[in-house]
Amino acid sequence: MLAVEAVGRKTQTVEGLNGAPIQKAFVEKFAFQCGYCTSGFIMNCQGLINIHPDASDEVMQEWLQSNICRCTSYQEITEAIKSVLSSENA
Amino acid sequence: MILRAATVLDAGKVINPKGAKGVVMGGMSMGLGLGSRESFIYDQQQELQNTSLRTYKVLRIGEQPEYLVDWGETPNANAPFGARGIGEHGIVAIHAALVNALSRAAQVELDQVPVIPELIWQKREEEKASSH
Numbered sequence: 001m002l003a004v005e006a007v008g009r010k011t012q013t014v015e016g017l018n019g020a021p022i023q024k025a026f027v028e029k030f031a032f033q034c035g036y037c038t039s040g041f042i043m044n045c046q047g048l049i050n051i052h053p054d055a056s057d058e059v060m061q062e063w064l065q066s067n068i069c070r071c072t073s074y075q076e077i078t079e080a081i082k083s084v085l086s087s088e089n090a
Numbered sequence: 091m092i093l094r095a096a097t098v099l100d101a102g103k104v105i106n107p108k109g110a111k112g113v114v115m116g117g118m119s120m121g122l123g124l125g126s127r128e129s130f131i132y133d134q135q136q137e138l139q140n141t142s143l144r145t146y147k148v149l150r151i152g153e154q155p156e157y158l159v160d161w162g163e164t165p166n167a168n169a170p171f172g173a174r175g176i177g178e179h180g181i182v183a184i185h186a187a188l189v190n191a192l193s194r195a196a197q198v199e200l201d202q203v204p205v206i207p208e209l210i211w212q213k214r215e216e217e218k219a220s221s222h
Contacts, residue, residue: 030108030109030112033112033113033116057152060151061150061151061152064151064152065150065151065152067151068143068148068150069116069151070116070120070148071112071113071116072112072115072116072119073112073115073116073118073119073154073157074119074149074150074151074152074154075115075154075157076112077151078151
């Protein structure tokens, strides 16, 4: 989405996700080291949760492939997003 | 598609297991990227040609293997709790291990990184040509 398409609409930034389940999951699963990619991942994960709360692995990977992390192996991030997706379905 | 990657390191007494495993897996991830897909391409004027992450391919989510990390904990006599430091170590040997594994699988000696599929094919063709 281009920024100009957001004119007149409500936007949510990562500060608005303070205390959100996905943020808590990232902390619990140790899903960050330097934190540079973390805000991007949390935003993207929240978008995934909003639109595909029952996302399969393939859908999750397709969504999150846009975000690169150089510090981690994505394993903790995958565990964090999966824990939130499965609890949304529970 | 790499299925599993294992690393055993000696970092003295590991006092933050989650953190230590996390940094080693991160290092392995970078090492596997270097071994399998990341390559700097220079032209004749030594100018770097990959100028974006579209052409400099790093591992993305879903492309990582199952990581196995373990420790040989030789305590450091001079440090509290016998701990040592650990950080980048995960990257050091993993791409060599990958190239060795691929050499074995392809039955041809691979001696450069990144080992892209075209390189394996090329080496096998050279091997075939030289044995005739």
